[in-house]
Amino acid sequence: MNARKITNKVFLMGFVDWDARLFDSLIPLPDGTSYNAYLIEGSEKTVLIDTVEPEFGDVLLDQLSAVKKLDYIVSLHAEQDHSGSIPSILAKYPEAKVITSIRAKDMLIDLLSIPENKIITVADGETLSLGDKNLEFIYTPWVHWPETMCAYLKEDKILFSCDFFGSHIATTDIYVSDEGRVYEAAKRYFAEIMMPFKKIIVKDIDKVLSKEISVIAPSHGPLYPRPSFIIDAYKDWLESPAHNKVVLPYISMHGSTKKMVDYLVSSLAQKGVTVEIFNLAVTDIGKLAIALVDAGTIVIGTPTLLSGPHPNVIYGAYLANVLRPKAKFISIIGSFGWGGKTVEILSGMISNLKVEVLNPVLTKGYPLESDFKALEVLAKEIEMKHKEQGFT
Numbered sequence: 001m002n003a004r005k006i007t008n009k010v011f012l013m014g015f016v017d018w019d020a021r022l023f024d025s026l027i028p029l030p031d032g033t034s035y036n037a038y039l040i041e042g043s044e045k046t047v048l049i050d051t052v053e054p055e056f057g058d059v060l061l062d063q064l065s066a067v068k069k070l071d072y073i074v075s076l077h078a079e080q081d082h083s084g085s086i087p088s089i090l091a092k093y094p095e096a097k098v099i100t101s102i103r104a105k106d107m108l109i110d111l112l113s114i115p116e117n118k119i120i121t122v123a124d125g126e127t128l129s130l131g132d133k134n135l136e137f138i139y140t141p142w143v144h145w146p147e148t149m150c151a152y153l154k155e156d157k158i159l160f161s162c163d164f165f166g167s168h169i170a171t172t173d174i175y176v177s178d179e180g181r182v183y184e185a186a187k188r189y190f191a192e193i194m195m196p197f198k199k200i201i202v203k204d205i206d207k208v209l210s211k212e213i214s215v216i217a218p219s220h221g222p223l224y225p226r227p228s229f230i231i232d233a234y235k236d237w238l239e240s241p242a243h244n245k246v247v248l249p250y251i252s253m254h255g256s257t258k259k260m261v262d263y264l265v266s267s268l269a270q271k272g273v274t275v276e277i278f279n280l281a282v283t284d285i286g287k288l289a290i291a292l293v294d295a296g297t298i299v300i301g302t303p304t305l306l307s308g309p310h311p312n313v314i315y316g317a318y319l320a321n322v323l324r325p326k327a328k329f330i331s332i333i334g335s336f337g338w339g340g341k342t343v344e345i346l347s348g349m350i351s352n353l354k355v356e357v358l359n360p361v362l363t364k365g366y367p368l369e370s371d372f373k374a375l376e377v378l379a380k381e382i383e384m385k386h387k388e389q390g391f392t
């Protein structure tokens with residue numbers, strides 16, 4: 001893809017990765033992704049904002065072929081999908097300096113061996129003059145690392161937000177054309193890397209909203225010509241109460257736990273509680289993360305295997321614990337053959353969650369009528385708790 005014009009003297013560059021299917025060797029990418037870089041040609045200085053994964057650096061260098069002089073490379077975020085090609089760009093433009101936040105400086109040195117004398121740090125709120133254009137830097141920690149910042153091009157009212165507001169989508173469109181599709185991709189991205197830092201990100205949004213923004217230009221996915229779309233979505237994910245919804249990740253080996261899951265799901269549905277179930281043997285964990293964003297209750301379903309929860313359930317519980325969703329309640333259901341410490345082990349794994357634990361339902365062998373009655377009690381309790389909380 002060639003460089004594409006956004007506004008006068010501002011260009012979208014980078015690499016659209018249609019084939020990417022896994023990010024950070026963890027996050028499924030069903031729609032690929034992009035690594036966006038931006039070129040700004042001021043009357044006196046030329047700036048490149050962010051770069052691309054090192055393996056795609058040659059594409060970015062080709063896009064820059066007509067650029068004779070590059071004064072600055074702005075590194076908004078030190079993670080290598082954006083910073084990784086800085087060494088290649090510096091090799092082509094040895095006179096260029098790297099501009100980054102104070103905290104990112106050491107990261108760029110540690111991760112990419114960028115010489116210290118090539119780096120200029122900027123403070124929160126500092127402005128860089130490009131001649132007829134001015135770039136202001138806004139520290140926005142934890143979107144997605146602690147060193148991250150945004151850049152605001154005052155004359156064009158463009159916010160370059162890096163991971164913040166990004167979505168993993170490969171597309172030829174410069175701008176968002178299907179908000180529904182981008183909503184889900186952006187929610188997946190938010191759930192997996194930003195949800196744990198909700199309280200800080202609320203403040204980041206307030207900071208960037210102090211600017212008049214015409215376009216948000218993230219470093220993954222298409223640009224937002226209607227910034228309120230993604231800002232309102234973030235505010236909802238961050239601040240709105242949880243929904244009247246149960247997320248139920250589970251594993252079943254011989255059908256006992258599945259029978260209990262089916263009963264509980266049916267009972268909750270009859271009571272008007274939405275349930276999203278995820279068979280952890282086959283699920284896309286990105287979908288699970290999305291569902292966790294606004295779930296009121298988490299119910300974990302597991303058989304007992306080698307004295308404890310099934311390993312896939314341990315993985316799911318660990319993920320939920322580190323993502324710190326806003327759920328207020330949690331419970332465990334499942335079966336065992338002769339004993340074990342499933343409840344104790346899972347309870348010890350969710351210390352990050354600010355949740356009330358509702359009575360687990362564990363059955364010895366295949367569930368009997370008394371077990372279904374206990375599940376009915378659990379469903380009723382979830383219904384009542386959600387009503388008390390005002391979850392809708």
Ligand code: FEO
Pocket residue numbers: 077079081082143144145163219220
């Ligand atoms: Fe797109 Fe945190 O890197």
